[in-house]
Amino acid sequence: MAGPSPPRPATGAQPDGGASAARGGGGGRADRRFLDPAVVAKLSHLDVRARLVVEGFIAGMHRSPFHGFSVEFAEHRPYMPGDPLKNLDWKVWARSDRLLVKQFTEETNLRCHLLVDLSGSMGFRSPRAAMSKLEYARSLAAALAYLMLQQQDAVGALLFADRALRYVPPRAVRSHLDVILKTLGALEPQGRTRLGPALHELAERIKRRGLVILCSDLMDSPAEVLLGLQHFRHRHHEVVVFHILDPDEVEFPYTDTATFVDLETGDRITTEPWEIARRYRDRLQEWSDRYALACRENRIDYVRLETMTPFDEALLAYLEKRARLH
Numbered sequence: 001m002a003g004p005s006p007p008r009p010a011t012g013a014q015p016d017g018g019a020s021a022a023r024g025g026g027g028g029r030a031d032r033r034f035l036d037p038a039v040v041a042k043l044s045h046l047d048v049r050a051r052l053v054v055e056g057f058i059a060g061m062h063r064s065p066f067h068g069f070s071v072e073f074a075e076h077r078p079y080m081p082g083d084p085l086k087n088l089d090w091k092v093w094a095r096s097d098r099l100l101v102k103q104f105t106e107e108t109n110l111r112c113h114l115l116v117d118l119s120g121s122m123g124f125r126s127p128r129a130a131m132s133k134l135e136y137a138r139s140l141a142a143a144l145a146y147l148m149l150q151q152q153d154a155v156g157a158l159l160f161a162d163r164a165l166r167y168v169p170p171r172a173v174r175s176h177l178d179v180i181l182k183t184l185g186a187l188e189p190q191g192r193t194r195l196g197p198a199l200h201e202l203a204e205r206i207k208r209r210g211l212v213i214l215c216s217d218l219m220d221s222p223a224e225v226l227l228g229l230q231h232f233r234h235r236h237h238e239v240v241v242f243h244i245l246d247p248d249e250v251e252f253p254y255t256d257t258a259t260f261v262d263l264e265t266g267d268r269i270t271t272e273p274w275e276i277a278r279r280y281r282d283r284l285q286e287w288s289d290r291y292a293l294a295c296r297e298n299r300i301d302y303v304r305l306e307t308m309t310p311f312d313e314a315l316l317a318y319l320e321k322r323a324r325l326h
Contacts, residue, residue, distance in 0.1 A: 032056045035310040038130035040139055046181045050142035054150070057143075057312045076100040110153040110325060111170050111210035114141045115202060116184065119161040120264035121219045123189035126248035129307045133244045136307040137215035138184045140242060140314050144213060145180045147315065149173075151322075157183050158205075160198045161191035167205070192264050195220040199228025203235060211325065213240045213318070217249075218291060226294045233298050240301040240321050242314055243291060247306045252280050 033039050034056035043049045076089060079099035087101045116137050125132035131139070141157065148155045149172065156170030157180050168183050195216065206212070212232050218225055218241075232239050248254075254273035261268050288304060295302035303317045 032060050032312075035060070035312045037136060037139070037308055037311065040311070041130040041135065046138060046142045046185050047177070049139050050146035050177075050181065053139065053143040053311045054146050054315070057147075057315045060312060076102060109172055110148070110151075110322070111208055112144075112148055112153060112155045113170060113202075113206055113210065113212050114144060114155065114157045114180075115199075115212060115214045115216070116141050116157065116159050117161070117193075117195070117214075117216035118159050118165060118187055118189055119191055119193040119195075119219070120189050121193055121217055122244075123263055124217075124246050124249070125307070126246050128248070129246050131307055132189075133217050133246060133307055134189055136305070137242070137244055140244075140305075140311060141184055141213075141215055142181055143311060143315065144318055145177060147318070149177050154210075155180065158202050159183065159187055160202065161189075162194035163191075163198055164201055164205070165190075170210070189263070193220045196224030196228045199225070200231050203228065203231040203237075206232075206235070206237070209236045210238070211240070211321070212237045213242065215242045215244060217245055218243050222287065222290050222294070226291070226298070229295070229300055230298055233300065238321060238325060240318060241291070241295060241303065242317075243288070243302065243304045245304065245306055247308055250281075250284065250306060252277050252284075 034043075034052035040049050040053060043052065076092070077100065079088060079101050083101050089100050089102050092098060092100050116134075118134065122134040122137065123132050125135075145155050145157070152172055154170035154172040155176070157166070157168045158164060159166040165187060166183055168179055171179075195218065199214075214229070229239055229241065252273065254277075257270065257272055259268050259270045292302050292304070301317060301321050303314060305314055
């Protein structure tokens, strides 16, 4: 069934003369300030961003996310001479005078692929936003990679626009973080958004079941995007979608006559924003709701984020999915 298409001004179009993204050095102690995109945007290096975002996130948690994922209790069996005494279930012995050994199953480390959309619309940044959608996606993906490698999970990255552009297979060694970060920072926004075909190609490429995390503005036909996401589910992957939008794309605060420029095609449209603002917001909400509903029906985690959203909201969404996988 045909559904709402993304409202035209939200396809990465911006009024002429949009501000460039803030850059610069920075640092300081790792605390919850580094969950604020405006603070993170001042840090020039992805490795610093990733570490400080994750450490700021952990500082706000009641317990570390790095525990409880390594082994899982399976069952008891009778004690045999030579079994390590540390595996004896002393509580069972105290109750029943029986010597039973606790058996554990080693849990397979998670394999995760970070999918980052590099299409032209991801380069949009409104003057009040601290970073572009792509910069936000990069920072989020870098933090997720850092967090997963701390948990000894294997993580890889796929960067794409209308096709796959760069692929890094997942590995679980700490030194792999440098490879991930260099890949995330190597390419700039480019090309047209064709999420559907790109997702199908990526789904065919990823053979082993795992967790797929998509960071994108989803500026394409929902029907095609959702078919691509369903392809991952058909292959039994767990999927998390971080739908990243600029606050001006959501609120459409423009009032004066403006010319909007499509960042992917160069097309221009001059309009009176006050005449279309209400209809635009309604269409965007309908478009976003369709993604949310379809993802829920397909057991895909959908998280809508604006580039001013603190990073801990996204990291918590990942950890909740991570906990369900175990």
